[in-house]
Amino acid sequence: MKHHQYEVVIVGGGGAGLMAALYASKGASTAVISKLYPTRSHTGAAQGGVGAALGNAEEDNAEWHTYDTVKGSDYLGDQDSIEFMCKAAPEVVYELEHMGLPFSRNEDGTIAQRPFGGHTNNNTGKPVTRACYAADRTGHMILQTLYQQCIKNKVNFYDEYHVVDLLMSNGAAAGVVALELATGELHVFHAKAVIFATGGHGRVWEITSNAYAYTGDGVAITLRRGIPAEDMEFFQFHPTGIYRMGILITEGVRGEGGVLLNGDGERFMERYAPTVKDLASRDVVSRAMYLEMKAGRGINGKRYLYLDVTPDLVNHYATLDGRTRPDGRPYVTSAEEILGKLPDIIDFCHTYLGVDPVTQPMPVQPTAHYAMGGIPTNMRTEVVIDAKNKVLPGVYAAGEVACVSVHGANRLGTNSLLDLVVFGREAGVRAAEFAQGADFQPLPENPADFVRAQFDALRNGSGSEKAADIAKEMKEIMFDHVGVFRVEEGMQQAVEKIRELQERFKNVRVADEGKLYNTELLNIWELSNLLDLAEVTAVSALARKESRGAHARDDYPDRDDRKWLKHTLAWLEDGKVKLGYKPVVKTKYEPKKRVY
Ligand SMILES: Cc1cc2nc3c(=O)[nH]c(=O)nc-3n(C[C@H](O)[C@H](O)[C@H](O)COP(=O)(O)OP(=O)(O)OC[C@H]3O[C@@H](n4cnc5c(N)ncnc54)[C@H](O)[C@@H]3O)c2cc1C
Secondary structure (H helix, E strand, C coil): CEEEEEEEEEECCCHHHHHHHHHHCCCCCEEEEECCCHHHCHHHHCCCCEECCCCCCCCCCHHHHHHHHHHHCCCCCCHHHHHHHHHHHHHHHHHHHHHCCCCCECCCCCECEEEEEEEECCCCCCEEEEEECCCCCHHHHHHHHHHHHHHHCCCEEEECEEEEEEEEECCEEEEEEEEECCCCCEEEEEEEEEEECCCCCHHHCCCECCCCCCCCHHHHHHHHCCCCEECCCCEEEEEEEECCCCCECCCHHHHCCCEEECCCCCCCHHHHCCCCHHHCCHHHHHHHHHHHHHCCCCHHHCCCEEEECCHHHHHHHHHHHCCECCCCCECCCCHHHHHHHCHHHHHHHHHHHCCCCCCCCEEEEEEEEEECCEEEECCCCEEECCCCCCEEEEEEECCCCEECCCCCCCCCCCHHHHHHHHHHHHHHHHHHHHHHCCCCCCCCCCCCHHHHHHHHHHHHCCCCECHHHHHHHHHHHHHHHCCCCECHHHHHHHHHHHHHHHHHHCCECCCCCCCCCCHHHHHHHHHHHHHHHHHHHHHHHHHCCCCECCECECCCCCCCHHHHCEEEEEEEECCEEEEEEEECCCCCCCCCCCCC
16 A cells, blocks of 8 residues: 655546645645546536626626525525625636636637526626636636646646545544555555545436536545535536437527527427526526426427527527627627537537537437535535534535535536636635644554445445446436426435445445456446435435425425525435534525526
8 A cells, every 4th residue: 555645635636626736736735636637527528608797798797696696596505605706706717817728709809708597687687798718618728727737836646546535533634545546556645634626426317417427426435434415405407418318518509599499399488487588597497398398398299308509590589589799789690600609519419419500409308417515615615514514624625526505506507617716726725724734643543444345345245236237226216206306205215216226236246356447346436426425315305395496396396495594414324314404604685586
């Protein structure tokens, strides 16, 4: 077993991890440990944009951005964190620009912006252009830019190392244990501070826009070490995934004027959200789509709808809506403009569907997309472990794995990339500060024993069960019963099924006995993480008897602020989920009924 020592260790080389590394490395010895080569992280798949009230094309301000985010979160977001993020947004976007990020530009050279769901002019209620973008490759550009900066600043990288455990001593961080993919060897990283930036866990569901690596490792590791997970029942379904495949079609398509149509050729969002229509929040659009399909108005009665961005149709509805360009000219688009602004989407549709979006509509269905819940933190990214927000010294989390909570019950598009850079930076600064004032905690005796026991169990199962069958059954039941719409009976079935799968999982055996590149061992370990997260999600969802944001129940259709304006905390104790709750931080916005 190899030993390493760094003051700050960052688990994850995506947007949040790299931003944290850039800042931590200014004040402390820093290493990034990543199971993927950093530029393959899911941040690279982000298409649409990063939200910041620059006001380049029209009037906008951070206060409106804050209020939209609070409202979009269905009032479950912590308002102090939201305000902090939205105020910091213009500054971090300019910081990225100065690092060399190639944003798309307006004619006057300023950063180009496009409308996105839920972002509005607070006076008129109409969509506002707030999403800063680099064509439909915004995340890719952020990731490349930050990686270059980290290399320039000589951050240490351990690529293709899977972190499998968090080490603690005296109630504080002591480091992590990682498995090196190439050799199968375990490494102990002794650290003063550990930052989790491991991304999301959409692979719990059958249809998802998420990368294969999105298996919730950070949340699973911390759950096993007695740290709770917050608001896990809130998982966002994005309205427009490619039918059956789940691959994302960015909301930017609707930002450019694309329209959703049902089997009758009707623009049905006019009925559900008369003001913002196709640009309503994602939870609202996904539910509307579900209801249309349930009523038999899918395309040919099937479970998909059309997303149409063909220029004639876009221009027709833009005229009806009275949409204008920022300079007041009527909004009229062309095939060339669509091609220029959405090149990757057009490419995906050609490749995966054989459809040309400039002349044909795209078949879409809601797809599991984003984890609002995760490791609980305060607005300084310190991990907090109980209802009173007790800080766990030296442990931090940022990005999709964290629940800070800026997204509450539902995230607005473009606010995740913003969350990564704002809270990634915060985590880096805070962890370095902490490291400067703290000593290394002693490593626990036999630090790798806890994970060795987990891997031994996987190697020694009876082999009567197959991991692939368990994964398939988990994904199906979670998609059917803990998805866009939920009811008591279905969620109860899901909880029971997941418990049965947890038992059956004990009989899975890793067939590959080799050490080098044993991806089977790691994939099965990842499945154990997904099962834990599925169970915590289903139990948290079953307990919450109301509808709020992404958690929509047929049997409790209304939001209930009297009983449920609170965060869920879920602990995993001896294989059982235990629930608790903590208050939402409110500064100046009182909960209001959502109007669309
Ligand atoms: C298709 C798609 C499009 C999106 N578009 C947008 C958009 O336009 N705007 C927006 O705001 N948001 C968007 N999002 C959401 C946003 O991109 C993600 O929430 C965000 O990029 C997550 O960043 P992260 O740094 O938290 O995680 P990631 O970028 O996924 O990085 C996670 C890192 O953790 C590492 N890791 C994980 N587990 C381990 C382990 N056990 N050991 C070691 N390393 C580990 C991985 O190697 C990886 O480097 C999109 C998401 C998807 C899926």
